[in-house]
Amino acid sequence: MSGSQQATDTDRYAGRRVKRVEDARLLTGRGTFVDDVVRPGMLHVNFVRSPIARARITGIDISEALALDGVYAVLTAADINPYVHEQWFSLEGRHAPDTPRPPLAEGEVRHVGDPVAMIIAQDRYVAEDAAELVIVDYDPLPPVVDYATAFDSSELVHEAYPGNLVGQIGGRPMADLAPTFDNAPHVVSETYHQQAYCAMPMETRGIVTEWSPSDGTMTIWTATQSPHEVRGFCARLLAIPEHSVRVVMRDTGGGFGQKVLPLREDMCLMIAATKVPAPLKWIEDRQEHLLAAGQARHEHGEARMAFDDDGRILAATIDHVQDAGAYPSPNPVGSGIAVGLIFPGPYRIPEGTFNSRFAFSNTSGRVAYRGPWQFESVARECLLDVAARQIGIDPVELRRKNMLRRDELPTANCNGMPYSDITPLETFEQALEILDYDAFRREQEQARAAGRYIGVGTCTYVEPTAGASALYGTEGATIRVEPSGKVNVYVAGGSCGNSLETTVIQLTADALGVDIADVSSIQGDTAVTPFGGGTGGSRSGPMTAGAVNQTATELRGRILALAAHLLGGVPVDEVEFTRGVASVKGSPEKQVTLAEIADTAYFKSGSLPAELSVGLEVSGRFRAQHLMLWANATHVCTCEVDIVTGEVKLLRYIVSEDCGPMINPNVVEGQIFGGTVQGIGGALYEELAYDDAGNPVTTTFMDYLLPTAAEVPTIELGHVETPSIGPGGYKGVGEGGAIGAPPAVINAVADALAPFGVRISRLPLTPATIVNLLEEAAQRGAAGAAAAAGAARTAVAG
């Protein structure tokens, strides 16, 4: 029995490095992205955007633009905004408290890049010519640029929000923890400031909307992570039936959270399509993307930990403030709570609490970005390294002392997060072993003696995946064995490079027992696929596996029943069915293929007993059984810092991760590589920066610096595969890389510079920033030495 089970396991496609089925079309330039969609008579949209951070609009003159050859319409808020019927996201629900989000700026512009008018023209060139001819009169108002001081500003981004406070949320009062902190042998605190940076998908945002007035239907092609979210949103926006909207996405060139929700420009295209007799296309260019596709990561927080004499953590708190920008999508409070909830991370922390506040500012609105709560890891892991230096203990030893062990699970952290099936210590030890930590410390000592500064940093985190929120709590699949025996599996889709097509085909081939070459997948078209939440929240692996397994189990039952009949009426439990061939156990010579079974199911229904179902198509819907599935990982990074130029060169980068059994290691590793590079970008390169007047200063890739292959070392991987309590034991893996990388890099830099007494509290770590830190530390050192000398003199004099 166990022998045959093993044979089945090695036959499974799940767990294998199956080549991506997407690659043939993507690598030969045959993908279909939004800009590849061309419709008859299609017109092109370009937005007139505010050049000022905050101003009252006192007049808009569109006459010159409208007179330009090739311009069909110029629409302003008065033409668009009144047609918003309902505006809310399925992800959040109808009754969730929401923040303002008008399609076009009305009365007041609230950030540079705020869309003020939309040009509809024969092509994008003319549309951009016309945008220069729209004359907008602005009466500038003092902007609230720095969210960190927004609560104290007398200026308001939105009238309805006193103190620019979007909202706040927290745990037990900080004061409750005072006795613990007051009596602790060691208390460590630091306030970390993280810069704004954001998702930078290779394919920017984009949408084509085509309204058919004769039957009142809308067809939308868009770059999205969730076609069904877009469909429902559009139906509510326009007050048309949901089945009158069809959303199609084939390939989306990167989402990273930014494309989870339709944004303001999407609303404009949806509404405008019903006003003009032509399909409309808007493709965001990179400059627009950097101005208006949203920002993330912009937050700061005071992290505090209390330790006993042995370095055991007694308590941990974080007081956190996040920038919402002018028009966040969605309201950031609901997801922002995760920063505080997960702040304790993979450590044994008896008590703690958190507080998060969210501030409006006159900058681009906050949107989701891969691991939106990632600041918890930055604050915690960087503070732990500070603590290690302060207490005088190796940072690895400090973590070993405090990290949760398998035998302590399941458990809940001090803020109530229920952990299970995680292996933080295992990934930690595995990553350190890959590095050879002790050897690195020896090398570091020798390097320092030679005037070279190398350092090592780690980050261990736990991550909730496949969260069972209202939209994300179920996932559907339809599997159809076609009359020829070929298989199509339909899932909602939303793949943005995360290889959902390949994964689904592997899962389906395994669950049905057919050859993978016989399975194809149809995704991303709301007209034909089951309703589903799309890509988000690191949910696709587990939730799709649940949907496919549940559906395939029922379909396989039907296949077996038909096979039993065709094999001469043997009992169903005597039928074996693998790789699309059924046979009777013990008599392999007698076989019937899936093609023959399907042929019977569709074309020979008359020959079948009444109790057997005809056709071979099943739809199923999986319901998440758990609130979330926990994944975890450790990132370890080593670097060398040039103390003259401040340049950081990453030497080695190691990730050990546990996302449960891997459906396809290539896909898992691709997710880790991509996320890690984004995290490295956040630590060292990327910044969506504004000057004091609220002007964005990083509006091209000359200034918004993404790490390239030249800046990133080979990422070495280790895997620990601990099954979750979810379907197949799978866990999500989409977001973690972007969470774990920044703290590992920051800690490595801090470690390299430890001999200088440098303390890092502001990101990113640009070369100039590092030089400043070194100079400040030198001044402190000099001042400290002078003070010590002064004290010595006083002592002598005394």
Next chain:
Amino acid sequence: MKPATFEYHAPTSAEEAVGLLADLDDAKALAGGQSLVPMLALRLAVFENLVDLRRVDELRGIETRDGSVWIGAGTTQATIGRSESIGLNVPLLARATPLIGHLQIRSRGTIGGSIAHADASAEYPAVALALDVELDALSPRGRRTIPAAEFFTGTWSTELEEDELLTGITFPVWQGRAGFAVEEFARRHGDFAMAGACVAVGVGADGRIDRCAISLFGLGPCARRATEVETELIGTSPADSDADEIGRTAMAGLDSVPTDLHGSASYRKRVGAAMVARAWRRALQEAVGD
């Protein structure tokens, strides 16, 4: 990010090109397009007429002449990077080439485009300045030769008239014991340098420094020479030179050093001093080495 409308012209001779530049209103020469095209797309630059030089064959080529190497202005950076003759005869140019952008950029970008565009952070203007090249220019008024020292006049500005075309660059071949190095610091591989330095140094029969050129880039409105340090170094013994001191001296008195998001003027000077020192060490080692 779509350019405004322009008329496109594609002459096949340099004479024709300068004729167009002189006759057309608001005309601009288009070489490899690696700076001009993005500026057009962002509408930071708008021209009514673009005169594309890609079909002008006479602007391309590398010729070894008596004691010098002539490079046609339209020669791509990638061609220069592959040239054995340049590697042998103009090592500083060969060493600076891989620092320009990325291979795709170098496959289109030209030496003439880079020098005529005169970006303050670009490598080729600094190489041209350090090696005292001669720049051939053609206009409807005829040909002239401009010494590198007179060519760069400020931010993105040169001695060239609006209807004047850079046609070729003549690089002197240094004889005898000499060393060359270029060092730059950029945020990422391929980015414009925040600060950089070229060093060319020659050592005479008496073992003393007899030729010396230090040029700086990313440290002012355009490439510049550190003339004072150079003068001090002539006649000194390589063993006596203090690279860090040379770096610091090269930065002393520099004005108009840029400040931006990526670094202040004082940061740039700190890095500039280090680049000079590092380039000096490498160049000198090559000059005195076996």
